[in-house]
Amino acid sequence: MTTITLVLGDITRESADAIVNAANSSLLGGGGVDGAIHRRGGPEILEECRRLRAAHLGGGLPTGQAVVTTAGRLDARWVVHTVGPVFSASEDRSGLLASCYRESLKAADGLGARTVAFPAISTGVYRWPMDDAARIALETVRAARTSVEEVRFVLFDQRAYDVFAARIG
Structure with missing residues (x-):
């Protein structure tokens, strides 16, 4: 059985087998969690992302999917990149958000990872309401x-910690 824990803090400071990046589809860095992981992890992460784009992800990583790179200078072995959906009040995209977590865990399983650190995917600039996320x-x-x-x-x-804590029971 998987243990679920909550931490208030900076995901780039976590020690885990795999750290999940709330990436944008380009995989080339950005703002929020994505930018922080690329900055702290160093150029090795970006280099591998560029190789993935050149090899088979020319159009970028589809929403809800996951790919793996090195963790560079992070205290982890791997970064699992996943692209969360932008929240829409008129279209139910919850299946895509759930897919981010499922596909990231599937990728982590393929690596033999025992500990995985997740951010609250899609809750930043993608505006997913924290309670629903x-x-x-x-x-x-x-x-x-x-x-x-x-x-x-x-x-x-x-605020995010309190919302997750209330839901974890």
């Missing part, structure tokens, strides 16, 4: 068939 994240991880022993949600601010 926490519900989807926790339900998806709880239902996942995975060999990952610990899933750690690393939440950047107290």
Whole structure:
């Protein structure tokens, strides 16, 4: 059974087998979590992302999918990059958000990762409401068939932490 823990802090400071990056589809860095992971992890992450784009992801990484690179200078072995959906009040994209967590865990399983640190995917510039994002994240991880022993949600601010904590029970 997978243990779920919550941490208030900076995901780039976490020690885990795999750190999940809330990437944009280009895989070439950006703002928020994506920019922070690329800055702290160093150029090795960007180099591998460029190779992935050149090899088979010429159009970018599709929303809800996941790919793996080195973690560079992060205290992890790998970075699992996943592209969350932009929130829409008129279209249900919750399946795509759940897919980010499932596909990231599947990638982590393929690597033999035992600990995985996740951010709250899509809750920044993609504007997914935190309470709904926490519900989807926790339900998806709880239902996942995975060999990952610990899933750690690393939440950047107290508000996000409190929302996840209220949902974790």
